[in-house]
Amino acid sequence: MSSSSENISSPLSFLSKRYFIISVSLSLFTMAAVIYWTYTPGILEDLKPKRLPGLFLALVVSFLRVWFSAAKIRYLSEKMLSWIASFRIVLAWDFTSAVTPSTIGGAPMATYAMSKEGLNLGESSAIVLYGVLLDQIWFAMAIPILLIAGIYYEVVPPAIGLVGEASMITLYIALLSYAGLLAYGVLVNPSAIKKVVNKIFKLPFLRRYSTRIEEEAENLEDYAHSLKQKPASFLVKTFLLSTGSWLCRIALPTIVVLSLLPAPEVLSVLRSLAMNLAFLVVPTPGGSGGVEGLFVLFQGPLISRASFIGLAVFLWRIISYYISIGFGIMSTTWYIKKSVDKNQVAE
Structure with missing residues (x-):
């Protein structure tokens, strides 16, 4: 299995100290503001010890989310990636997603990491695309659930207003459209992906990479075709793994809230699902600042004591x-060090 990691830029090219500082600063500032406005002296005395083990459960669920994601990547690679490699890739992917704007995301880091684990660029890109497709299929199925549930529950908080509701509907339409286009490219017509990639690299500032990208685009198309030819059971299993990861992500805010105070469980889960979809369009690095605000907006009204809202946001973000x-x-x-060591050996 050939490696083409030399064709992929170092992670330092898409990671930025500035984005990292902005992400952490916005998160800390927003949490501090929420705690300041909701804090009441003696709040910790009102905590019920019998509920606190829920925080341990939240940690377990957080680990399960990573496990499901690692299992999905390993299965998509047809077990060419070891468990340790799969965990490393997911953790690096999560980190990059957490400190870069949504327009960049963690996909470049995931592709780079897979190349360092021995896959070529085409295989890595196809796995990332297929993984993203599974997420989009999940979103496409979640949206009707929210729309139907909205008939019986106040899924969208009244405080969001008409503008907020219109924005959520626009988001739903955009996600469904993107899911359809991606499904067509990956499952129906993989050659369309190659054509799009080649056209992008015909742009003046990318043209110098076009020759080697054409070769890797062929690899991507070949691997996408091989994934397309997999039996339905392959798609079902990878979809279930993707679903497990997202269910853990959605359950986490509700578990944290219930670890502090009683709350309407079903409504909390539905709002968690809605706010996780809204997270996708927060433009700041890692969504910092925006995701804390959305947590307060969606989960805050369900917390009977306002003084616990800041604590809930803090624990959830930790x-x-x-x-x-x-x-x-x-x-x-680890990946950066491996890249540096390789360059030193080459010299």
């Missing part, structure tokens, strides 16, 4: 964001 950043830094540093 588990879902800061721990992920910590492990992600270690994984990303």
Whole structure:
């Protein structure tokens, strides 16, 4: 199996200290503002010890999310990636997603990481595309659930207003359209992906890469064709793994809230699903600032004591964001070190 990692830019080319600082600063500032406005002296005395084990459950669910994602990548690679490699890739992917704008995301890092684990660029790109497609299929199925549930539950908080509701509907339409286009490219006509890639690299500022990209686009098309020819059971299993990852992500805010106070469980889960879809369009690095605000907007009204809202946001972000950043830094540093060591040997 040939490696083409030399054709892929170092992660330092799409990671930025500025984005990292902005992401963490926005998160800390927003959490501090929420805690300041909702804090009541003696709040910790009102915590019920019998509920606190829920925070341990939240940690377990957070780990399961990573496990499902790693299992999906390993299965998509037809087990060419080891379990350790799959975990490293997911953690590096999560970290990059957490500290870069949504327009960049973690896909470039995931592609780079897979190449360092021995896959070529075409295989890595196809796996990332297929993984993204599975997510989009899941979103496409989740949207009707939210629309039907909205008949019986106040899924969209009244505070969001008509503009917010219109924005959510626009988001739903955009996600469904994107899912349809991606499904066509990956499952029906993989050659369309190659044509799009080649056209992009005909642009003046990318033309110098066009020759080697054409070769890798062929690899991508070939691997996409091989994925397309997989039996339905292959798609079902990978979809279930993707679903497991997203269910863990959606359950996490509700588990954190219930670890502090009673809340309407079904409504909390539905709002968690809606706000996770809204996270996709927050433009700041890692969604920082925006995701904390959306948590307050969607989950805040369900928390009976306003003084607990800041604590809930803090605990949720520690588990879902800061721990992920910590492990992600270690994984990303491993890949950077491997790249540096290789360059030193080459010299």
